[in-house]
Amino acid sequence: MGGSLAAALKARGFYGRIVACDPSESEIALGIEKGLIEAGGCELAPLLDGVSMIVLAVPVLAMESVLESVAANIGRAAPDVVITDVGSTKGTIRESVVRVFDRMPASVVLGHPIAGSEKSGVDAANPELYVDHKVILTPEPDTRTRALERVRALWQACGAEVLEMSVERHDQVLARTSHLPHLLAFSLVDTLARQDERLDIFRYAAGGFRDFTRIAGSDPVMWRDIFIANRDAVLSSLDDFEAGLKTLRAAIASGDSDALIATFDRASHARRYFGTLLSKTSYQAEYHMHSQQRVTYRVQPGGQAQGRLRVPGDKSMSHRSIMLGALADGVTEVKGFLEGEDSLATLQAFREMGVAIEGPHQGRVTIHGVGLHGLKAPAGPLYVGNSGTAMRLFAGLLAGQAFDSELTGDESLTKRPMGRVADPLRAMGATIETAEGGRPPLAIKGGASLKGIRYDMPMASAQVKSCLLLAGLYAEGETRVREPAPTRDHTERMLNGFGYPVSREGDTCWLEGGHTLTAGPIDVPSDISSATFFLVAAAITPGSDITLEHVGMNPTRIGVINILSLMGANLAFENEREVGGEPVADIRIRYAPLSGIDIPVEQVPLAIDEFPALFIAAANAEGTTRLRGAEELRVKESDRLQAMADGLAVLGVEHTLVEDGIDIVGRTAGAGESPSYAGGTVDSLGDHRIAMAFAVAALRASSEIVIEDCANVATSFPGFLGLLERIGMTAEEARA
């Protein structure tokens, strides 16, 4: 460790003098020969003359005697000398410092670089060892700021990332993440070696053995010291490990395949999550990285709109399939699941609550339901990404659990209103805290006894309705929700499909708590909200002919069909059928000129996510299209009225924005097949539907449309650009 530190400093142009002390003369000679140090020796005292920093890189149990020599000769060092170390445990080293100096001097900053290799000695010195590795410093309240800064600068100069934590926390964290795995590796190799004196068995050892046991080649003295020094924390992590192993043993002994799948699946995903965090490519890390990277679409003007397509699975149903499948008794097989960021975040959240979920693999997911009362407390906050649906539905479901929970999301979600669910849930008896203004995160207290309520929703929201119905599963008596206008009814249909009775009369639906859900197969159709971008593409492009296969045609979702039909679109439905309680059809659309219309207000909730694309249809229609009663668009992933108005302004499309809607002036009569508007650079504000709407708009633009901030398209529509290409458009994605 010391050799690598010297090598790293020299490689980065450190111009000071480095001297080293080591019991081996030959190691010192080698260090000088390799240019890592200027001088050195086996006796410490003379080496301390005038030094400004002392780094103790010795085994943990040798630390105290070295500290004694340092203390006895500290007068030889510079007056502002700083002492630090690289020991793998911190509690015992702090005790040694206090014993030797009678206190913790303000100039001592203990530290631990989380880097190293199983090799030791000057030969193993590696100037890159600390690059992109973490170094933990454990300053005390009275550590001198200047001393801390100097040690921080030392490690940063070597390319490391410096963190701070308390000595106690350091020792506990390291016991679990480093010391325990080393103990297991030593033990496994020793056990096998003792069983097979001639070590024959190792000849047949596969990659798994090699990967698991590499660290058993580490320095025995160093590791003995670590286990003695960090005894209590290691023993407690060993207790946890033994308990886990015992559970697995019992599952193997009794052939309990569900229990084995549950553990392996959780572990496998946790490991992948960890691995991708390291390489910064997990779906969540990737998402964050993508949004930091700013994905930009460049879409060329013109092109065709032709072909047969199947767009990904319905987002609303995908969320609900996981939620209800997890709460059901038995195994639920899902087909057509949307493998987008939003629904994957929901899936991950249930894994964190102990539900075994296999997949997704090509849209297939198997959920091993735990029953209404089988969820376990997650270890930390549940992260639901960009998804308003997930946060609101989870709020209801979690309000009924025995454990406390917290829901967080990305930057866009953090701005969205949650009072609309928190208030009625409180009326049911839940205890929920929100951030200022009723925004996320949500902290939900477990163990509440919920009571059914009658709730008149102030806005037409399927998310609020579904939230209350899910809480109602856990409530005493009936939970009744009245909606001011019909909203998507997937929750009601799917609950009924799982054998949970939900009733409806007119504008009110209700259920009674205390029944159970029984697992069954779910076939998720293609998402009509995703299909919309291709419906609009064909609707605005002369010569187009697109068929979208297996699209969900639930009557509470087909506002886009109704609105496009009123505008004059040429739509035909083929292969109409019912799949798992939801109507489905193939939709064929061919070009026909569109006319502007006054959008009937009752269609608004039925087309709520489709307006960004419908505004593009309006920009290509003859005359003016008027939308009113759509104030909900202002609280989606972005303020969609404003975001679309800003983008339409860039393209030169005349429009008037009002509080609850917009008027869009389309083409003038007799313009033929000429472009409908200009190109330009528009900002999607990180909203997937705004990004996709302007991508499709390029079909009738006079020049390229560049769309900024498109990473979130992956939340609802993975593979979107590929499908644009398939219909005959030219689009590319740039990351910066």
Ligand SMILES: O=C(O)C1=C[C@@H](OP(=O)(O)O)[C@@H](O)[C@H](O)C1
């Ligand atoms: O319940 C659902 O799955 C959804 C309901 C709608 O939101 P609101 O209920 O807030 O209108 C919709 O915008 C969202 O994309 C999905």
Ligand SMILES: C=C(OP(=O)(O)O)C(=O)O
């Ligand atoms: C509004 C949407 O989703 P959510 O509310 O789940 O974020 C959407 O997908 O357009």
